[in-house]
Structures are given as structure tokens and as C-alpha cells.
Amino acid sequence: MRLSGPAVALLALTLLAGCPQPMPDITPEPPVLRRLTAAQFHNTIGDLLGDDLYIPEGLEPDLRAGGLLEVGASKAALSPRGTENFEQAAYVLAEQAMAEDRRGALVPCTPTGPVDSACAETFVSEFGRRAWRRPLTDDEVQRLTGVADQGASTLGDFYGGLEFALAGLLLAPEFLYRIELGEADPTGAWARRYSDYEMASRLSFLLWNSTPDDELLDAAERGELTQEQGLRVQLERLLTSPRSREGLRAWFADFLQLADLDDLYKETSVFMHMSDTLGASAREETLLTFETLALEEAGDLRDLLTTRRTFINRELAALYDMRAPARDGFAEAALDPDRPRRGLLGQASFLSLHAHPVSSSPTLRGRFLREVLLCQDLPGALADVDTSIPPVSEEARTLRERVQRHLEDPSCGGCHRLMDLPGLGLEHFDGIGRYRASEEGVAIDASGELDGIQFDDASGLASAIHDHPDFIPCAVQTFVRYATGVEERQDQQDGLDWLSDQFALRKHLVAELVEDLVTSPLFRQAGTISEEASP
């Protein structure tokens, strides 16, 4: 039988999708300790002790490195101040956990008196396994039981003593860091792999942004997570749980650097719609869009850029000049198909973060598009250049006219054209994302260009990013960085390219990307512990 060209291609595609080639060999990263991020600490405490507890916040700021807080977590040391804060927080938590109405849920035995070593030991051993994400050794159990006994006899109170053992578990590096160091691979497939308990942590923090539950730890204990079949079973369970939304939202928020919305700073005399809650509202809009379209409805990730559907509350409806879709909270709303606002780039989160306190900024917006959404390297800003922008004048009234210098001056233009030409496409939106047809009485010209694609306004820019060949590889690279906590090495590029190809075959469904990564060597294979300090 002879097949036509397109039919061969189709067959090849089907075969590829059906029984994909495995990821090419990669050189695995040396393992590093990952400090729990602020969100992971919060979620983990909630899972361990109850989410109605008062959980102290702001103990230690997260650090962004390689574009992500999750990479910073592999580099940041714990500051002395953070150590002090965690110590105080541990007792605030322990006291609540051992309160009369709550202790029963955590302590599986009834003490026979103020000092009951056997009961303390049971608590340390059972709770310790959940807190440290692995079983404790006998020595470890004995050491912390000793702390509990000492406390109980000093205070004359069994539960008072347990508070100190609990604090000891929460202050230990086994709790505050994710210790995933790998083990020799007995199957010989690789030199080293992540162990069963380490895989439990890796899965759980990636998918739920929190600590493994008992079922996952039990699967680790049975040795199932180092086996592909067992891994897939648990992956399926975690991914189909509603809790996976939390974990994948955390990735998306880290990707778009939405944590910075906590510190959104705008001059209220210029932006009437600015408020203390606007940053949080804007973040929720973006995350609901991602959660609904990319996860719940299993849509193409790229379509987040061009969708006319969004999710807003009253505050954002006022900012966008729309009817509020719900009296309280967030609800879906449709954007006007004839206006430039659509997709992620039309949302207040992006538009307000990448702007000045009193105005928009084509440069900052263009830089974010290139560096974060397309993972392109830009030259750094120059020292020793005159950067002044002329004031509003008869000849130059709009910002576009005033920054024209940046584009024409050869010393500025090379780099500024890269940023400003795409960024100018968003000039219909002011510094917090409100639509404006004109500036200083002159109609806005929002035309621009991105890597050879000309567009008239933000809607055209959204399509240009949607179709840009760098967008999907960039999203994949960021996801891998997020999942592994390290910046990929040069010799892992083949693995990343493979993931991007798979992602395209699977119609850019985020859940498929998660599955492809989690079952690949990039996630399961461990490198050798590094003897050399990296900066």
C-alpha cells in the first residue's frame, strides 16, 4: 500500500503519540537542599496540624533566583532572623496543637501520667514520619522522646512536654528543608535515583505544594514510587485530586512572578482604582483563568494568551469598565471581542506589575515578555548613559512620541527596540491596566512589532506571543526549573526539547506535561553530590 505524504506524516504522528520515544539521556543535576517556601510551610503546617490553626506568616522571605522562588529555595540560606522567627512560630503552633480540644487528633495514646515515655515515643514516631516525610530511626525517636520526657517532668504535664518534642520536629532541618539527596540505583538503569520517600516529597510538593499524605508515604514504604507503574498510580491520584490545582497554580504564579503583587505600589492620586486589595484581586484573576481554562477544561496553554474569557470581582470589573459578574467574589465574564483587551497580557496582574507607580512602561512590559514569557536573554542596562525622557511638549505628547529617542539613538535603540516595540502594543492600558483611548489628547497608537510580526494593538501582540516559537519551550523550561528547583544544565537541553515536542503532540495540556516530566529521568534520576560550592 502506498501512502501519500500527509498520510505518512499523520501516521508518524499517531505512532509518536501512541508509543512515544523515551526522553534522550540527560546528565542529572547534583541534588540540593530545598528550603520550604513560605507557601509550602503554610500548607504543610495546615496538613499536619489542622488548617484552622493560627499559622504565623512572614517568617522568612522567599528569594527569587533564576526567575523563580522555587529555584531561590535551593540557594537561600536561613537567616538568623528567620531562625529566630521559626523558633517562636514552632511554639505558637505546638501550644495550639496540644490544646485540649485538638491533642486527641495528633496523639494516638492516652498518657498514664505526666511522664509516659511509651506514649511520647508513639507520638514522636508517628507524627515524625509525616513531618520529616520518612520514618525516623530509633535513635532519632529516642532523642526526641527524651526531649518530651524532660519537658513533661519539668512542667509536670505530659502534653506540655510533647510541645517541645513537636517543636523539635518542626525546627529540624528534616522539616524545614526538602532533603532529596538520591540513592544508588539498584536496578542499574542509572547511577543514582531519588529514593521512594524522596519521590513522595517531589511528587507532593510539585502537585499539591505541600507535604505527602499518609497514602503517598505508604506507597513509598512499599517501594512503589521508584517503579514506573507505582509512580503512575500515585501521579494519577494526586493529579486528579482537587488539591493539584493548588500545586499547579503555585507553578503558574511563580512563572509569572505574581508574588510581587503583594508589594504592588501605585500612586493613588494618579490611579483612582488602586487599593490595598487590587494586587491580590489581580493575581486571583490570572490564577482562576489558568485554573479554569488550562486545568479544569484541559485547554491549550497558549490559549490563555488570546482568550476573551476572564474571571473578575467587583473591583476588577470597575477597573475594566465592565458589569460585575457577581455580587461577591469572582465569576466568569466575557471581554468585548472588538476591544484590544484579551488574555493574560490584558489582565491587571501583568499590566500593573510591569509599569511605573504613575504611568505605563513599554520598556518594562517588553522586557518581561522577552525575558519571562519567551526566555530570551537581553543585554543588561548600561551604566554611564543619559536616560532622560523629554517632558510632554507640543511635538511629543504621548509616551510613544517621547521615548522615540530611545529607539532612534543608536546607543539605546539596539536594546530598547527589542523591549519597547512589543511593549508599545500595550499602551492602551495605563499603569494599573485601565483602558485609555488617548493620552494628553492624542489618540493612542499601539502598533508594534515582535520578532518580525507586525501588530496593531494588544490583541495582535497576544496572537504574536501565542504563535511565537519560543513561548512553549520557555513555559516547559520554567516548569522543569520549578519542579526540580535548579537551573537546567546545557547538556539537559535535549531533554527539554523532547518535553516541548511531547507537549505539542499533546496539544499543550498542562496535565500531560506534568505526566511526561514526572515519569522522565529529569525528575527521577539523581546526580552525584557536588563537592564544589556553586555560587
Add this chain to the structure above:
Amino acid sequence: MTRKLPGRATRWLPVGVERVPSRRTVLRGLLGGAAVTVGLPPLEAFLNASGTAYADGCSLPARFGLFFWGNGVLPDRWIPQSTGQGDEWSLSDQLAPLADVKHLISVVSGTEVRVVNEIPHYSGAAGFLSGIAPLGEEGDNTFAGPSIDQIIAAEIGGETRFRSLEVGAHPGAGLSFNGPHSSNPPETSPHALFERLFGAGFTAPGEEPVIDPRLGLRRSVLDAVMERIDSLKGRVGASDQIRLEQHFDGIRDLELRLARMEEDPPDLAACLRPEEPILDEAIASLSQRNRLLCDLIAMSLACDQARVFSNVFTRPVDNFVFPGMEDGHHRLTHDEVDPQPQVHEVMVQIMAEVAYFIESLNRIQEGDGTLLDHCAVLATTDVSYGRTHSLDDFPIIVSGGACGALRQGLHYRSTTRENASQVMLTLIRAMGILAPEFGSGDAHTTEGLGAIEL
């Protein structure tokens, strides 16, 4: 207000040193303005832990502080026209708010920060404060080595309840670094700072410390945690070992602090428990926030809670819109057309905060002089000319006597583009620390800046 006099023997008094009876005096109010009667203990009481007097016969410990603002200056209007000592020089337009403390400051101009100017603002901040260019990783802005406050804290921070204090009115992530990716986040809330310094765990002079059996138990827990860190250290890579050592040091400091909570407080005449500051929601301006923080820091020094601090008023690239301005500070420095009248106005506002900061230390009487007499204070920024990010002719103000180690009332202008690191080495040595050098590469120096030394 009555106080118990004298306090019992404390760690300030080595065994065998006899306490001389105190004299009483009346000090003008420190924070509230009310007259208060406090005991002035004898100078002999101010001995360090090993029983020797402090550097150069100074009877009080030397303290170090940094005050930092972001985005540089307008050099033409910041640097004084004339040089010399006392009346030989006059303040510039932008330094005018420092008129009342002119005799207490030395302005240093003409030196340069000798690092490659690769990362605008952060090359200068790291280059001057740590003597090393920052790590050039994307968006990380991390210092490659410790900042001057931590270099000094490593030597003298162990004597006090807090190794160092970090505050700031609008500081971002702060500029106090222990090493790469290891920073000390600043406190921005005066109320939270008050709770930390003067809340539970603080004992004012003459008060009985609280004896709490839980303190001993908390220390036992920290012992167990240190064992865990130690055992983990042998299994991790080299970078993680450094991180774990830093974590370990933090725990050990904390344990020492818990131990000290059961000791009697040092008997310090100038130490008064300050009034609780207003809540953050009631703070009306950046200036008010800074001044509340300055007052608390000054009193924490007087109470010997810490001897090293940094106050980052605004961060590098800070885009705060100062009162009366049309745009954020950073943007004005770049976009405003010459002669940048708004940038000038912002500089005058910032220099008024520097003046308040110096006055907050000078207002507290201590021994035969003021708290400032026993401090070495550095006020500086991240670039020289904000518009161009230049690092030559760097703006530096030094204040405080550092127990007789530093000259004051001077404008020194380097005519040979000396290395700005020399100022740092002078400041470190003014703390009584025998440091052979500061900085690395072109920024390295083994010499202080003789012109500002006594």
C-alpha cells in the same frame, strides 16, 4: 519613675571587679521629652567580658551603623564646594538639612568604588558595602560576600542579645548579607521592632529577669536541632554545607540569647524601656516610619541589645514617590530633564532623614558624652550620579567619634580618586577590630583613609 539601684552583678562586671556606688543625675527626656531620674553607673562598670576597657581607653563599647538610601545624588549639588575642617567648608544645597550636625559628620568625596559596573545600582551597593562585585545572576542581586555590618558583627556581635539589627522604612530585601544568597531581612514595622527589642525577653536595668523553666527546655530543643544539622552536613554538597553552617550559627546565636534572658540586665544609665510606638496603620509617611525606627534603634544601642545595625531607608532602584513629586524617585533620576529639580528636592528630603538619624544617636547621653560619640556611622547610597549609575566620586558621610577613632566636622575630597574601600577599612578598625584588609580585586585595600582617622 523609680528604679532599683544598683543592679546586681551582671555579665558586664567580671568576677572580682567591685562596683562603685552610683551617682544620680537627671537626664532630659529621651523619647517623650519628660524629665526622668535615672542612675548613672560608674564608668568603671563598662568593661567588656574579659574585664578590659574598650578600645583606646573608651569606657563604652563601640557600635557600628549603616544608613543607606537608594539612587545616588546629584553630585554637583551634593558635594560641598570647599574642603577642610570646621569653618573651612560649608554644606552644599543638598546637604543643608545636616546643618545642626555638621560638626559631627565627615563628608568624603572623590573616592571611587572599584568594581565592574555591570549591574546598575547593585554593582555599586555590593561593591561599596562588601568590597566585591555582586554575583551577576539574572535578577538575583545577591552579594558575593558579607556586607560591612556583618563583617563587624562577626567580631563584636556575639557580646549582645542580638548579633545585629536590620531595619528600613522602604528597604526591599535589604542589603545586609552574610554571604551569597544569605541575607538578613530588614524589619519595616516600628511596632514589630519594638516587640522584638523591648517586648517579652527584654529586662530593663534594675528589673528582675524572668526565670522561666521553658527557656531551658527551648535550649534543649535547639541542642537537638544542632545535632540534626551537624549530622546532615556530612551528607550534602559543598554549597549546602555552607548553608547549613549558616543555619547552625543562627541556632547557636539563638541559644545564647535564650541563656542571656535569665541573666540580670546590664546596668546602663541611658537605657529606658521606650514607649510602644503607634501601629503601622497609623503611620502617615515614610519619614515618620524612618524616625520611629531610628529612635528604637538608638535606644536598643543604649540598652546594649545590639552593637551593629543597618537602616536601609530606601533600596537601590527604589521608585517611591516622595511627597510633592510627580513620579517615583528612581524614574525621576533617569527621566527628569536637567537640572532635575524634583530629584534635588528628593535629595533634600533624604538628607533630612540622615540628619534625624544622626541626631537620634546624639540625643542620648552616655558616659561623659553621647551615644554617637561611641558609634561609627556610615551614610551612603548605591551610585554616585543616579542618571548614569556612575561609581566615581562616590557620596559618603561618616559620623560619630567611635571612641576617639574618627575625625568629625570635615569635608575630605580625594584628588587622587582613592579607593572607597579605604573608608570601610577605617570604619572596621574604628571598632577596635584588627582587620588587615577589605575588599577584593581592584576594590581591595590594606590601608584605611587616614584623612578621617584620629
